[in-house]
Amino acid sequence: MEAASRPALPVALEAQLQALCGDRLHLGEAMRRQHGASEAHFATRLPDAVLFARTTEEVAAAVRACVAAGVPVIAYGAGTSIEGNTTPVRGGLCIDLSQMDAVLEVHAEDFDCTVQAGVRREELNRHLRDTGLFFPIDPGANATLGGMASTRASGTNAVRYGTMREAVLSLRVVTPDGRVIRTSRRARKSAAGYDLTRLFVGSEGTLGIITEVTLRLHPLPDAILAAVCSFATLGGAVDTVVQSIQSGIPLARVELLDDVQMRAVNRRAKLDYPELTTLFFEFHGSASYVEEQVRVVSEIAAGNGGSAFQWSNLPEERSRLWKARHEAYYAALALRPGSVGWPTDVCVPMSRLAECIGATKLDLEQASMPAPIVGHVGDGNFHVIFVIDPARPEELAEAEALNRRLVERALAMDGTCTGEHGIGLGKQDWLERELGEAVDLMRLVKRAIDPLNLMNPGKIFSL
Amino acid sequence: MEAASRPALPVALEAQLQALCGDRLHLGEAMRRQHGASEAHFATRLPDAVLFARTTEEVAAAVRACVAAGVPVIAYGAGTSIEGNTTPVRGGLCIDLSQMDAVLEVHAEDFDCTVQAGVRREELNRHLRDTGLFFPIDPGANATLGGMASTRASGTNAVRYGTMREAVLSLRVVTPDGRVIRTSRRARKSAAGYDLTRLFVGSEGTLGIITEVTLRLHPLPDAILAAVCSFATLGGAVDTVVQSIQSGIPLARVELLDDVQMRAVNRRAKLDYPELTTLFFEFHGSASYVEEQVRVVSEIAAGNGGSAFQWSNLPEERSRLWKARHEAYYAALALRPGSVGWPTDVCVPMSRLAECIGATKLDLEQASMPAPIVGHVGDGNFHVIFVIDPARPEELAEAEALNRRLVERALAMDGTCTGEHGIGLGKQDWLERELGEAVDLMRLVKRAIDPLNLMNPGKIFSL
Numbered sequence: 001m002e003a004a005s006r007p008a009l010p011v012a013l014e015a016q017l018q019a020l021c022g023d024r025l026h027l028g029e030a031m032r033r034q035h036g037a038s039e040a041h042f043a044t045r046l047p048d049a050v051l052f053a054r055t056t057e058e059v060a061a062a063v064r065a066c067v068a069a070g071v072p073v074i075a076y077g078a079g080t081s082i083e084g085n086t087t088p089v090r091g092g093l094c095i096d097l098s099q100m101d102a103v104l105e106v107h108a109e110d111f112d113c114t115v116q117a118g119v120r121r122e123e124l125n126r127h128l129r130d131t132g133l134f135f136p137i138d139p140g141a142n143a144t145l146g147g148m149a150s151t152r153a154s155g156t157n158a159v160r161y162g163t164m165r166e167a168v169l170s171l172r173v174v175t176p177d178g179r180v181i182r183t184s185r186r187a188r189k190s191a192a193g194y195d196l197t198r199l200f201v202g203s204e205g206t207l208g209i210i211t212e213v214t215l216r217l218h219p220l221p222d223a224i225l226a227a228v229c230s231f232a233t234l235g236g237a238v239d240t241v242v243q244s245i246q247s248g249i250p251l252a253r254v255e256l257l258d259d260v261q262m263r264a265v266n267r268r269a270k271l272d273y274p275e276l277t278t279l280f281f282e283f284h285g286s287a288s289y290v291e292e293q294v295r296v297v298s299e300i301a302a303g304n305g306g307s308a309f310q311w312s313n314l315p316e317e318r319s320r321l322w323k324a325r326h327e328a329y330y331a332a333l334a335l336r337p338g339s340v341g342w343p344t345d346v347c348v349p350m351s352r353l354a355e356c357i358g359a360t361k362l363d364l365e366q367a368s369m370p371a372p373i374v375g376h377v378g379d380g381n382f383h384v385i386f387v388i389d390p391a392r393p394e395e396l397a398e399a400e401a402l403n404r405r406l407v408e409r410a411l412a413m414d415g416t417c418t419g420e421h422g423i424g425l426g427k428q429d430w431l432e433r434e435l436g437e438a439v440d441l442m443r444l445v446k447r448a449i450d451p452l453n454l455m456n457p458g459k460i461f462s463l
Numbered sequence: 464m465e466a467a468s469r470p471a472l473p474v475a476l477e478a479q480l481q482a483l484c485g486d487r488l489h490l491g492e493a494m495r496r497q498h499g500a501s502e503a504h505f506a507t508r509l510p511d512a513v514l515f516a517r518t519t520e521e522v523a524a525a526v527r528a529c530v531a532a533g534v535p536v537i538a539y540g541a542g543t544s545i546e547g548n549t550t551p552v553r554g555g556l557c558i559d560l561s562q563m564d565a566v567l568e569v570h571a572e573d574f575d576c577t578v579q580a581g582v583r584r585e586e587l588n589r590h591l592r593d594t595g596l597f598f599p600i601d602p603g604a605n606a607t608l609g610g611m612a613s614t615r616a617s618g619t620n621a622v623r624y625g626t627m628r629e630a631v632l633s634l635r636v637v638t639p640d641g642r643v644i645r646t647s648r649r650a651r652k653s654a655a656g657y658d659l660t661r662l663f664v665g666s667e668g669t670l671g672i673i674t675e676v677t678l679r680l681h682p683l684p685d686a687i688l689a690a691v692c693s694f695a696t697l698g699g700a701v702d703t704v705v706q707s708i709q710s711g712i713p714l715a716r717v718e719l720l721d722d723v724q725m726r727a728v729n730r731r732a733k734l735d736y737p738e739l740t741t742l743f744f745e746f747h748g749s750a751s752y753v754e755e756q757v758r759v760v761s762e763i764a765a766g767n768g769g770s771a772f773q774w775s776n777l778p779e780e781r782s783r784l785w786k787a788r789h790e791a792y793y794a795a796l797a798l799r800p801g802s803v804g805w806p807t808d809v810c811v812p813m814s815r816l817a818e819c820i821g822a823t824k825l826d827l828e829q830a831s832m833p834a835p836i837v838g839h840v841g842d843g844n845f846h847v848i849f850v851i852d853p854a855r856p857e858e859l860a861e862a863e864a865l866n867r868r869l870v871e872r873a874l875a876m877d878g879t880c881t882g883e884h885g886i887g888l889g890k891q892d893w894l895e896r897e898l899g900e901a902v903d904l905m906r907l908v909k910r911a912i913d914p915l916n917l918m919n920p921g922k923i924f925s926l
Contacts, residue, residue, distance in 0.1 A: 109705060109814040110843075132709070152654040163652050165661070166629060181901040187810040188842050189626050190879035191615040191665055193886055193894050193923050194905045198628070198661030202654055219711045242572060246595070248682045248748065250713075285711065289752050347650040351572040379651045380573075416653035423656055431656050438644040441912065442657045448911035449904065460656050 008091055009048040013069040017051055017093070020061050024052040024099075035076055035086075035094045039141075041342040041388065041396065042084035042425060047074060047094035054099050056172060056180055056211040063209065064178030066093050067454055074456050075205040077147030078120060080139075082343050083424030085151055085204050089458040095209060097146055103127045104212065112169055112186060114214040117146025124215075133217040136161035139420065140326045145213045151422040152202030156325065159245075159378025160252045160284070161218060163420065168201050172212035176450040186214060199445070204422055205456035207449050221284035224252075225294055226318040227311035229301050230276040234258075234361065236304035237277050238354040241377045243300045245350075249293050253282035254378045255325055258361065261332065261372035261385075268331035269324040274307070279377070280325055281309075282318070328374045332385040335370045342386040342399045344426075346410035347419030350380045356413055357382055360406055367402060369395050381419035407433075423460045431461060471554055472511040476532040480514055480556070483524050487515040487562075498539055498549075498557045502604075504805040504851065504859065505547035505888060510537060510557035517562050519635060519643055519674040526672065527641030529556050535917050538668040540581060540610030543602075545806050546887030548614060548667050552921040558672060560609055566590045567675065575632055575649060577677045580609025587678075596680040599624035602883065603789045608676045614885040615665030619788065622708075622841025623715045623747070624681060626883065631664050635675035639913040649677060662908070667885050668919035670912050684747035687715075688757055689781040690774035692764050693739040697721075697824065699767035700740050701817040704840050706763045708813075712756050716745035717841045718788055721824065724795065724835035724848075731794035732787040737770070742840070743788055744772075745781070791837045795848040798833045802850045805862050807889075809873035810844040810882030819876055820845055823869055830865060832858050844882035870896075886923045894924060 009017075009027070017025045026032070027049050036046045048071070053059045066073045072092025079086060088094060100116035103124060107113065108131045115124060122142045124135050139148060139155035147153075149171065154163035161167070170184040183196035200207060231237040241254050257265065262275045279301075283293045290313075298309045312318055324331075333341050348356045357373060364371040364384065375382030384406060386399035407417045407430050417423075417430035432439055439461055446453075446463065453463055472480075472490070480488045489495070490512050499509045511534070516522045529536045535555025542549060551557055563579035566587060570576065571594045578587060585605045587598050602611060602618035610616075612634065617626035624630070633647040646659035663670060694700040704717050720728065725738045742764075746756045753776075761772045775781055787794075796804050811819045820836060827834040827847065838845030847869060849862035870880045870893050880886075880893035895902055902924055909916075909926065916926055 107812060107814060109709075110812040111708070112812070152658070154652055154654075158652060162629070165652070165658065166625070175904065179900055181904060182898070183901060185874075185879045185897060186812050186877040187844075187873075187879040187882065188813075189617055189621060189628070189810055189844060189882050191617075191881045191883050191885045192879050192890070192897055193665070193902065194670075194908060195615070195628065195658075195661045195665050196898075196901055196904060198658045199908075202656070202658050207657075219709050221711055245574070246572075246682055248684055285752075286755060288755060289748075292749060292751060347652055349570060349573040349575070349649050350651075351570060381650075381652060410650075411648075414649040416648045416650040416655050418654045419650065419652055420654050422654045427655070434648060434655055435645070435659075437642055438646060438659055439656065441638065441644060441659060444911040445657060445662075445908055448907040 009071065010069050013065055013071060016065045017049070017062060020058060021051055021053070026050040035096065036088055038084050038087055039080055040082040041340050042087055045087050045089055046091065047088040048091045050094045050096055052096045052099050056174065059095060059209055059211050060174045060178050060180050062093065062095060063174050063176065067176060067178065067452060070452065070454070072454050072457050075150065075209045077118060077144030078142065080141035080143045081147065081151055081422065081424065083421045083426040085422050085424035085459060087425060097144065100211065106131060108133060110186070111217045112214055113217055114212055115145050116212055117210050118144050120144050121148065128217065132220055134220050135215055135217055137164055137167050140329065145215065146210045149201050149210055149213050150204050152420065154420045156255055156376060157253045158376060159254060160250055164201055165198060167216050168197055168213060169216055170214040171197055171200050171210050173200055173208045173210050175208040176455050202422065204424065204459050206446060206459050207455060223285060223287040223290040223313065224318065225283045225290045225311055225313045226321050227281040227294060227309040228273065228278060228321065229306045229309050230274045230278045232276065232305045234277050234358055235354045236306060237279050238377060240279065240301045240304045240306060242350055244297045245378065247296055249297055251281065251378055252284040253280065255280040256375040256377040256382065257328065258373040260370060261328055261374050264331040264335050264372055265324045265328060268327060268334050271324060280321060329385060332370065332372050332387050336387050336389065339387045340390045342388055343383055344403050344406065345381060345383045345419050345421050346407060346415055346417060347379060347381040348410050348413045348415030352413040352415070353377060353380050356409055359409055360384065363402055363405055368398060379419065425459065428461055472534065473532050476528055476534060479528045480512070480525060483521060484514055484516070489513040498559065499551055501547050501550055502543055503545040504803050505550055508550050508552055509554065510551040511554045513557045513559055515559045515562045519637065522558060522672055522674050523637045523641050523643050525556065525558060526637050526639065530639060530641065530915060530917055533915065535920050537919050538613065538672045540607030541583060541605065543604035543606045544610065544614055544885065544887065546884045546889040548885050548887035548922060550888060560607065563674065569594060571596060573649070574680045575677055576680055577675055578608050579675055580673050581607050583607050584611065591680065595683055597683050598678055599681055600627055600630050603792065608678065609673045612664050612673055612676050613667050615883065617883045619718055619839060620716045621839060622717060623713055627664055628661060630679050631660055631676060632679055633677040634660055634663050634673050636663055636671045636673050638671040639918050665885065667887065667922050669909060669922050670918060686748060686750040686753040686776065687781065688746045688753045688774055688776045689784050690744040690757060690772040691736065691741060691784065692769045692772050693737045693741045695739065695768045697740050697821055698817045699769060700742050701840060703742065703764045703767045703769060705813055707760045708841065710759055712759055714744065714841055715747040716743065718743040719838040719840040719845065720791065721836040723833060724791055724837050727794040727798050727835055728787045728791065731790060731797050734787060743784060792848060795833065795835050795850050799850050799852065803853045805849040805851055806846055807866050807869065808844060808846045808882050808884050809870060809878055809880060810842060811873050811876045811878030813843045815876040815878070816840060816843050819872055822872055823847065826865055826868055831861060842882065888922065891924055
């Protein structure tokens with residue numbers, strides 16, 4: 001129908017936005033469809049228009065115009081979130097920040113940099129190449145820094161370098177009243193009032209739009225060594241991680257892939273790792289300290305039934321290894337051509353991790369679809385990827401039931417319903433179960449800052 | 464006058480609180496005076512009553528009763544804050560949490576513990592002694608964990624282990640409506656909604672009362688080595704720190720004491736360090752890695768005009784060294800018997816630190832009072848302690864002017880007006896200068912959560 005594809009943007013607002021951004025305002029269905037689609041299993045919902053912003057001032061003007069017209073605003077980066085975090089459930093204006101892709105400042109001596117929200121993490125690290133510094137947070141996808149801040153992303157090396165919670169020093173934010181604020185100065189620590197930086201990190205665009213991000217950087221280690229080790233049992237792998245941390249080893253990365261995921265990785269990347277529970281490690285430090293770390297951890301692994309370490313300090317081999325890990329999601333989907341992924345994640349205290357993964361694995365072995373497990377085990381965080389045949393709606397229901405059992409299990413262990421994907425659309429009921437009346441406090445904050453509920457409405461919680 | 468010392472607590476409220484806590488409700492002037500006094504130069508203001516709470520439920524009942532009666536509530540721990548953070552400027556009920564001093568749970572395998580808010584950090588570390596773990600955050604004073612969370616405290620080893628922002632996993636909080644919430648589960652990371660934990664950390668009791676704190680712990684290092692090194696120039700000391708961090712050395716502690724502070728420390732602790740700009744270091748790791756760190760850093764120091772390292776790995780010598788550092792404040796006051804201290808702190812990006820301390824030092828050399836400098840230089844954070852003769856009110860005015868110049872200098876360098884002391888009463892104007900309209904956003908949050916402005920009113924900002 002013609003009507004279905006016509007945007008619902010008020011005419012006066014459309015004119016205002018056109019005057020602001022010219023042909024960077026898009027009303028065509030293809031562009032709207034692309035911005036309303038999800039990387040995961042969530043149904044596509046179309047925004048009324050897409051605007052490619054280039055400056056904070058444009059974002060502020062667009063927000064003011066939309067709020068005056070009562071039209072929702074959804075910030076959009078690389079579109080790699082997986083809990084429906086950017087789905088425009090009430091239509092409105094999607095502000096795409098991907099053209100705000102300038103690295104504004106690098107302060108090498110201060111170990112920080114400031115980027116526009118649309119800069120992607122791989123581009124940032126390319127930009128930093130000659131500074132001796134790097135930005136560690138690595139969620140797998142080549143996400144934008146603004147998006148990573150908004151979902152409180154983390155990934156493979158959070159065990160050593162923290163998550164976006166620790167990585168963000170300061171933000172520039174357009175608030176729902178169209179003002180531009182900076183949440184903090186560039187000092188590494190501060191006790192100056194409420195922690196607005198951390199309030200916006202993880203708020204999924206529901207309190208305002210992040211347009212600039214100041215990030216902590218880290219010195220590139222002198223030596224980096226990657227290693228792979230397979231285990232006869234899940235418990236052996238998890239115990240190896242716990243004992244390594246107890247021994248004070250600053251693991252830079254430690255990733256668990258189960259047998260199903262290893263099969264998927266072998267197939268996609270044409271590798272021949274044993275198809276067993278496997279840990280991928282990375283060690284950072286001086287040359288001698290890295291050797292010491294490997295020696296200690298390989299002894300711990302051997303004591304827990306681990307294989308000998310396959311290790312490498314060659315950059316190209318390390319890249320190949322981590323590329324295989326990073327493509328885990330696509331490798332999983334490739335197990336079943338034409339499939340749709342439903343990636344979910346939970347995070348539990350370390351002492352419960354082996355039990356939580358073990359019980360989950362028993363569940364998944366009964367499932368009618370492939371469902372590999374990948375975990376950032378140093379944090380107690382792991383993912384299940386349900387690989388669903390879209391022609392079989394009963395599989396969606398099955399995945400939903402398995403996901404429910406997984407999250408209930410994590411909550412019963414004092415864990416969280418999401419370690420790093422955010423709440424979006426997918427985990428709202430679980431947020432209430434996890435935090436109870438504390439969610440009412442979040443609602444109070446949301447209503448105070450966005451009284452008309454126009455910033456990415458319908459996300460995190462219902463109002 | 465009799466009238467002046469009579470509390471203003473409404474009779475019905477007094478009866479309610481008495482029924483709740485019996486003789487743990489104190490109306491006598493001595494107790495009220497003690498809880499209204501400041502560790503620093505702020506004038507004493509009396510609360511109307513002091514209540515020693517023993518359970519979260521008692522705190523919740525007291526808050527409900529006070530809010531119903533329109534009476535302010537001020538949380539009180541060890542009383543070691545130094546920006547007037549607990550001064551009861553509008554009277555009201557002071558809830559003293561020091562009897563809530565139980566370590567509730569230690570999860571060694573999860574590297575975390577949960578304590579009541581009144582537990583002090585030294586008691587916590589004594590409790591942890593046999594677990595192989597420790598709690599690193601160390602603001603000098605033997606503060607309570609609830610108070611440390613409330614002011615976002617940090618201290619000597621934040622450079623390695625972070626501040627209370629990073630150390631707190633979860634909080635139990637009594638909100639102004641008398642409900643008890645938990646801000647997060649015990650998982651090490653989570654992307655589940657707004658970061659309420661970080662919202663309460665640093666909120667100085669203005670949004671609710673923290674009654675339990677869940678903290679991240681760290682494995683005790685195999686080896687600890689402390690070292691002292693003096694420098695001909697301030698720049699040489701600061702450059703040593705920057706270059707060490709750039710080399711990837713995970714300094715566990717690095718403290719700068721200027722010549723005035725070294726004189727004070729020598730006098731008080733009967734030591735004979737050279738009275739020059741001095742760095743106190745601590746290195747943590749395996750025995751061989753600690754040796755490697757010391758070798759690298761001592762070479763860097765030598766290249767920057769540093770003396771040979773005086774170092775020690777004996778626990779008693781290390782304790783003596785750090786005791787001298789921890790008593791810096793009292794050592795400074797002892798430079799001038801009968802004096803009152805005005806400790807202030809700022810934090811700037813590392814690249815500006817030498818310049819900021821240098822210009823400050825020039826100012827202080829003109830001052831009519833001693834004013835030593837002590838810095839957590841790995842973070843860009845330093846303190847000035849104005850040692851004031853209370854009989855000379857002109858010295859207060861002079862300290863105020865020097866403090867103004869210090870804070871303006873830090874703000875001009877993109878620094879913060881307080882690295883770790885909080886805003887309290889002392890830094891409110893500076894918070895506005897530092898963050899501008901962002902402070903309005905804090906006010907929105909405050910009004911939403913505490914609409915009657917009864918939680919520690921008058922702190923952080925005016926409403």
